[in-house]
Amino acid sequence: MAKPCGVRRIKLGSEGLEVSAQGLGCMGMSSFYGPPKPDSDMISLIHHSVQSGITFLDTSDIYGPFTNEILLGKALKGIRGKVELATKFAISVVDGKREIRGDPAFVRASCEASLKRLDIDCIDLYYQHRIDTRVPIEVTMGELKKLVEEGKIKYIGLSEASASTIRRAHAVHPITAIQLEWSLWSRDVEEDIVPTCRELGIGIVAYSPLGRGFFSSGAKVVENLANDDFRKLLPRFQPENLEHNERIFEHVNEMAMRKGCTPSQLALAWVHHQGNDVCPIPGTTKIENFNQNLGALSVKLTPDEMAELESYALADAVKGDRYGGATLSTWKNSETPRLDSWKGE
Template identity: 45%
Template sequence: MQHVTLGGLDVARIGLGAMGMSHAYTGAGSDDAESVRTLHRALEQGVTLIDTAEVYGPYTNEELVGRALKGRRDQVVLATKFGLISHSGRQGGTDSSPASIRTAVEGSLTRLGTDRIDLYYQHRVDPGTPIEDTVGALAELVAEGKIRHIGLSEAGPDTIRRAHAVHPVTAVQSEYSLFTRDPEARVLPVLRELNIGFVPFSPLGRGFLTGAIRSTDQFDPDDFRAGNPRFAEENFRHNLRLADEVAAVADRIGATPAQVALAWLLAQGDDIAPIPGTRRVARVEENCAADSVRLTDEQLAQLTALPPAAGDTHSEAQMGMMER
């Protein structure tokens, strides 16, 4: 697999998001053995960037990833996230206070079975803690060797600039796909100015862009998509038509819709490394094969011209935690 550089960190240009193995999606936690096989197969396919977070489960996803990577740790750029669980007694919301970070990192290191985290993200910006204090605490962890690189998730331009002024930020993670183009106008230009890499999560529109979702009846009641605005009635029908247009391009070139959606993302720059999530071996093989899919200029233009997806990417409360 081809590699890219995220702010000085070398990674294969397609990563793996582990969240759905344990959290939020239909079937999460139902087959850990298959999830472990999927993680192993990803490494065999050339994936290096593995992404998790303490809040997934909570905690169980980090434990799963740690078990899967036992004896394989040096093959991986291991990323996890803090800040959506308070370890300092704060009630609700976010907590990126230095005291909470100290507790969070020790827990993640233990669950992941490692002595260092390669890329440690603030999961959401904490309005109760100045970003300078948060990054200052992270810089201390870099100096101590407990983390190697600092990341932010769903941070806006001002926060990114302030954070980077304290200590170099290696990567920013935000939702980005053919369905979610928000970062293009304000975030990506700042990242490129500052030489910060970009890690798109949900690059397949939470499954929409795979072509496999035709009805919300496919979801378990506790699948978060069942209450997500993008999957609500009229929005769902609109977005299904967009997914069908991606599938039409895929049919013409002999690829799958997921591969076309990932190939479009990869064509947006050599500083981008999407992390499609899956808990199945067949899906990780399909996603990794997108590395060899080449779209023509005409096909890229056709996909780029698709109208916006209907509905917010998250619930109203979750949208309030994201900086755009």
């Protein structure tokens, strides 16, 4: 197994934000991946992460909802200056119905609420979690720009935005990072989104770089999922697709054995090798898994090895969409109305 090495720092975007080359996704500590984990255990994990050099922490107000930000607020006591903290807004749940909002009043209210839950004065990186397809991105960005000017946030990010939306947003105020799903089995972003980010000098934050746990243990990952784990609803984890996708894992696992690392380290190293403007944020709730993910930073891949890995997971080799029809896929890579055609709220 690859051993952890010193964590290098990278510049995320061109506005000055510097983060650890790998981050820690905190979602699963509180929601979506089964029951919430004990606060004390998760705070210990977060402290271990920071002590290990992984200082870029990722949360959102929808994780819980709200409870993950509260957890991070507790964990940051005494170490706030050592971390780069990212959170998100835009997903509202009212009476069990999910809604995406980017109107100025909601942007401001969400930011104020996150600051309070996190018990901090300023958010390092504030993302629009999904794009409101009813509100021009220029309107949303205008309010985010005001929050930067007021010192409530330092840098602005978007998640799951289309290339044209990214360009329009960046024209209002520089975007520091785009968060997107990128892994060996989720590579559609390479065609349009990633080149746009690089053209504009925007950093890339890769969520689910381990395929939501698939590249840790393959099809076996489903055996240990809690009843309320939302991965049970995802197309790629359905039996008819999972059996097919298991072949990808078998190839990755065989190559990992040759290289003396774990399959998850190999899959994560592949993301790292996409460039120094890419920061993957694998999530975990266990210190042993965190340490294993940390070891991916020391796995080196040659161009031939990169090509071999990619040959296992070509687009037509993966069965199933990354989201189901009733989830957030509706807002994937979203467009917004033109500003000159908008009649206001």
